[in-house]
Amino acid sequence: MLIKQWTLFFLLILIAGCASGSRHPADIETYDYATDLFAKGLYRDAHDVYHYLAETYPKAPSAENAQYNAAYVLVYYKNLDHDYAGAEHEFNVFVQHYPASKLADQAETWLSVLKSFDQSKTQQLMGEVEVLSSKIQNLWTELEDRKSDEEKLVKEKDSLLAEKEDLSKKVDTMLKEKDLLLSEKAAVTQERDGLLQDKITLQRRVFSLTEEKNDLILAKKKLEKSQRDLTNADKKLETRRKKTNNEETSPAPR
Numbered sequence: 001m002l003i004k005q006w007t008l009f010f011l012l013i014l015i016a017g018c019a020s021g022s023r024h025p026a027d028i029e030t031y032d033y034a035t036d037l038f039a040k041g042l043y044r045d046a047h048d049v050y051h052y053l054a055e056t057y058p059k060a061p062s063a064e065n066a067q068y069n070a071a072y073v074l075v076y077y078k079n080l081d082h083d084y085a086g087a088e089h090e091f092n093v094f095v096q097h098y099p100a101s102k103l104a105d106q107a108e109t110w111l112s113v114l115k116s117f118d119q120s121k122t123q124q125l126m127g128e129v130e131v132l133s134s135k136i137q138n139l140w141t142e143l144e145d146r147k148s149d150e151e152k153l154v155k156e157k158d159s160l161l162a163e164k165e166d167l168s169k170k171v172d173t174m175l176k177e178k179d180l181l182l183s184e185k186a187a188v189t190q191e192r193d194g195l196l197q198d199k200i201t202l203q204r205r206v207f208s209l210t211e212e213k214n215d216l217i218l219a220k221k222k223l224e225k226s227q228r229d230l231t232n233a234d235k236k237l238e239t240r241r242k243k244t245n246n247e248e249t250s251p252a253p254r
Contacts, residue, residue: 027053027060034066043079051090058097067094068103075110088114109188113181117174132164 034049050070054063071090074083091107091114098104139157143150 027057027062027066030057031062031066034069038069038073041078043073043076044081047073047086054093064094064098064101064103067097068101068107071107071110075114084114084117109185113185116181117178132160132167136160136164 030049030053034046034053037043037046037049047070050066050073053060054067054070057063067090071087071094073079074087074090088111091111094101094107095104095111101107136157139153139160143153146153
């Protein structure tokens with residue numbers, strides 16, 4: 001709470017300073033501040049600043065990335081306080097406001113993953129497992145105190161264990177579905193990275209061809225210069241030859 005209060009306080013000072021004559025627009029300064037919070041692992045604070053920026057400066061150049069990051073930080077794998085419902089809302093806002101964005105496909109992919117993975121249901125099942133585990137522990141305690149009811153308690157314990165196993169299987173099934181969706185997302189991301197790598201390779205090839213072209217132009221200029229030098233040399237030799245011939249044909253002085 002204290003960190004969040006200081007974050008909001010610093011954000012207000014930052015915006016006030018930008019409005020009073022900073023070299024950079026307020027939205028850029030605010031975006032950089034949010035990115036710095038993200039890099040430091042202050043994910044909730046980073047989300048709040050990204051969200052504030054997207055709402056306060058919706059037409060700013062950085063608003064698009066700010067809205068996407070406001071969603072992404074809530075599902076970032078290092079963020080232990082995941083908020084899948086909040087992320088789904090933020091991604092929906094992004095898709096509605098920026099349908100033509102280059103990040104729209106990624107946002108749609110995240111929405112598909114989040115809609116397929118029902119976090120609340122999983123949490124409910126895990127809660128039931130914890131309740132059953134607590135009941136089992138209580139039953140063991142009662143077995144110690146009430147030997148006469150041992151057979152009844154054992155049956156209840158077995159029943160609860162069976163229920164726990166069923167719930168655990170359901171949880172495992174849901175986790176496998178989640179892993180499958182994440183694997184599909186990773187494959188899409190890998191394919192996108194491959195395309196980017198191909199683009200970089202083509203750009204490097206174009207640069208290499210450009211350098212080769214420049215080398216050929218330079219070689220051509222050198223060749224042309226050599227040809228001119230040879231032509232000049234031929235002219236000089238021709239001049240000397242004519243002079244020599246003239247000297248040989250001229251009568252000797254008496």
